[in-house]
């Protein structure tokens with residue numbers, strides 16, 4: 413492979429899709445919530461359980477069935493996505509492809525750091541190509557089947573190529589740094605590796621809102637003066653230095669309603685997607701309260717610590733497993749010990765195994781923060797009805813009423829039932845309208 417040709421291809425990919433103006437937010441015809449009026453809200457029972465039921469009853473059976481099918485399909489996709497890493501390892505190790513790639517990278521890069529970074533770029537590209545059939549099914553075909561995708565194949569695929577360009581750069585940096593740590597630190601590389609992972613996470617959090625996200629969507633200050641005033645008032649009340657609240661044109665990709673707090677340190681910002689902006693002001697205020705909760709509760713820093721610990725456990729698992737695998741397979745696949753970047757496919761497959769098994773832990777770390785942000789939001793926005801209405805809309809892509817075990821294993825956000833019940837409990841206890 414010629415590096416210059418590769419770089420040109422990536423640059424070309426980046427220019428295929430240019431942001432286009434969006435006139436109206438998208439709507440999914442397969443997703444219905446029975447609308448209600450002020451009289452319905454006034455008659456809503458005080459009791460949290462009864463009020464939760466009244467909200468859930470507004471989801472027609474066909475909508476619930478569709479939502480369940482979509483979300484439960486995601487359980488299987490977890491497995492298929494994991495198995496793709498095994499296939500990637502199998503393909504790259506067969507015929508010593510990975511070892512030959514390392515030798516090529518050695519000739520081009522010369523220095524260890526550059527050799528490993530070049531190998532990392534190759535690895536990200538190979539993983540993209542091998543995983544492409546599943547990506548097309550999961551993120552294009554399936555999203556269209558369930559009525560949520562708003563893009564045709566060309567623009568969608570263009571964005572995948574942009575994503576590949578981003579992942580090539582990040583993987584090159586990450587693999588270069590990781591193997592430098594493995595070479596220098598010897599047996600203790602897992603500790604240094606954790607440091608590299610945390611540094612990389614901070615780098616991505618810093619670069620995300622400024623460099624990466626604008627490749628996919630247009631971000632601009634919220635324009636509706638009523639929404640902007642409400643958002644800034646809530647930010648100010650809690651001492652959050654959000655000098656502006658942003659909106660972005662998610663409807664060019666999807667009908668999903670969402671919002672987020674992105675970035676770290678000074679780059680942190682609250683961002684609402686344009687599908688959400690069609691909602692009522694109480695709903696938007698409730699969502700803003702939730703997002704500000706993430707910020708005020710320092711969730712990004714806590715997540716870095718928690719995931720740092722999980723990564724450390726993952727690296728220890730890799731160290732333990734790699735020793736055994738290397739001893740058996742090194743010669744056959746042309747690998748030269750743990751510090752050899754040609755062993756990255758094995759490293760990645762073992763790491764993927766760890767994270768596949770750690771799915772409930774990963775989901776629980778996030779889900780606990782989401783529950784905290786919900787409760788923070790009730791206290792700040794004081795819009796339990798707005799919050800419940802917004803949670804109902806999220807049923808478009810998340811099963812509303814799972815079993816507790818299912819929620820523990822598979823849910824990275826609490827279910828609609830759990831969240832509405834939390835809102836209704838707040839309402840009941842506080843005597844709120």
Ligand SMILES: [Zn+2]
Pocket residue numbers: 702703706782785
């Ligand atoms: Zn959240």
